[in-house]
Amino acid sequence: MDSLDSLDSLDSLGSKDTLRYEGRVAVVTGAGRGLGREYALLLAARGARVVVNDVGTGIDGRGASGSPAHAVAEEVRASGGHAIADVQDIATTAGARALTSAALEQWGRLDVLVNNAGISILRPLGELSDQDCSRVLDTHVGGTLNMLRAVWPHMAGSGYGRIVNTCSDALFGDTGLSVYAAGKGAVLGLTTSLAAEGAGLGIKVNAVVPIAATRMSLEALQGDEQMTAVLSDLFPARHAAAVVAFLAHESVPCTGELLHAAGRRVGRVFLGVTEGVVSEEDPTPESVSEHFPRIRRTEDFRTPHSVGASMAFSLARLGVGGAEPLALDLTTPAARQ
Numbered sequence: 001m002d003s004l005d006s007l008d009s010l011d012s013l014g015s016k017d018t019l020r021y022e023g024r025v026a027v028v029t030g031a032g033r034g035l036g037r038e039y040a041l042l043l044a045a046r047g048a049r050v051v052v053n054d055v056g057t058g059i060d061g062r063g064a065s066g067s068p069a070h071a072v073a074e075e076v077r078a079s080g081g082h083a084i085a086d087v088q089d090i091a092t093t094a095g096a097r098a099l100t101s102a103a104l105e106q107w108g109r110l111d112v113l114v115n116n117a118g119i120s121i122l123r124p125l126g127e128l129s130d131q132d133c134s135r136v137l138d139t140h141v142g143g144t145l146n147m148l149r150a151v152w153p154h155m156a157g158s159g160y161g162r163i164v165n166t167c168s169d170a171l172f173g174d175t176g177l178s179v180y181a182a183g184k185g186a187v188l189g190l191t192t193s194l195a196a197e198g199a200g201l202g203i204k205v206n207a208v209v210p211i212a213a214t215r216m217s218l219e220a221l222q223g224d225e226q227m228t229a230v231l232s233d234l235f236p237a238r239h240a241a242a243v244v245a246f247l248a249h250e251s252v253p254c255t256g257e258l259l260h261a262a263g264r265r266v267g268r269v270f271l272g273v274t275e276g277v278v279s280e281e282d283p284t285p286e287s288v289s290e291h292f293p294r295i296r297r298t299e300d301f302r303t304p305h306s307v308g309a310s311m312a313f314s315l316a317r318l319g320v321g322g323a324e325p326l327a328l329d330l331t332t333p334a335a336r337q
């Protein structure tokens with residue numbers, strides 16, 4: 001085993017407690033329960049001033065209560081940290097703006113955004129109502145986008161920002177997940193695209209892909225006692241908090257990337273393209289069919305970090321140009337005026 005992979009060496013690296021957040025202000029959405037609560041507690045314990053946002057909904061987005069956000073903010077303060085509660089609904093643009101203003105009014109800055117708030121309605125496609133679809137998309141896509149749009153000008157203005165979005169294993173697909181997975185797919189696109197936009201602004205945008213025992217995941221198991229025990233024992237939400245704190249730190253070395261936070265296992269989730277097959281002749285449906293096994297071979301693959309890098313890879317495989325990423329500006333001209 002490679003020495004860096006050994007648990008001993010990882011433990012000794014982790015025990016130094018060197019990643020600190022003094023001077024930083026963090027907003028964590030959906031921090032009144034589950035994963036968000038653990039993120040808020042860890043960031044605050046390591047010196048960040050934290051806005052604990054939570055509208056206090058049910059798992060399916062129905063209802064509202066101020067109690068979860070206030071309880072977690074109080075928990076932080078009781079242990080000597082700095083936190084305020086915020087009960088805005090981030091699925092609305094007004095709520096996201098008000099939350100951002102609350103952080104700025106309280107502490108005059110905003111350095112970290114953890115886009116964590118989420119709901120879950122897991123049903124087969126044919127059983128989803130219009131309202132189910134809107135509620136899920138408004139929270140995951142709308143909520144994440146609303147918060148990004150609200151904080152972006154402030155982070156760009158200060159030349160610093162660390163953003164952690166939330167994706168899901170639902171991206172890999174399974175039954176009952178369609179609209180929830182669509183929401184998380186949108187968050188993936190926001191993460192990779194805004195990493196590019198943030199590169200010149202001092203803003204890094206990554207995402208966590210958590211697996212943790214929370215009310216949301218436990219309900220999804222529908223009383224499966226064995227899986228409930230496994231999830232509860234091996235995937236406490238505090239483990240994912242370590243990954244989020246790393247991604248929220250000034251020193252984070254990556255942007256546009258997804259980290260899998262699965263209990264004590266941390267990995268990377270990525271989009272890859274296979275080497276593929278280059279034919280001498282123009283492709284036909286028959287040639288695609290003939291080469292299909294080689295086309296989808298994942299033994300050799302690339303992980304382009306931009307459209308320009310993906311384009312350069314295809315060009316190189318077609319025998320045109322080197323593999324250097326192309327510097328593309330795909331902004332529509334009207335937006336530049």
Ligand SMILES: NC(=O)c1ccc[n+]([C@@H]2O[C@H](COP(=O)([O-])OP(=O)(O)OC[C@H]3O[C@@H](n4cnc5c(N)ncnc54)[C@H](O)[C@@H]3O)[C@@H](O)[C@H]2O)c1
Binds near residue numbers: 029031054088139167
């Ligand atoms: N638990 C898992 O295994 C898992 C797996 C993959 C992804 N996720 C994602 O992680 C995030 C946290 O989930 P969790 O498991 O801790 O769930 P949870 O239900 O315990 O907590 C989610 C919190 O978000 C809040 N919230 C929902 N909509 C909101 C809104 N519009 N404005 C403000 N707050 C809102 C809720 O009130 C709730 O307290 C979600 O985005 C979820 O999709 C969780």
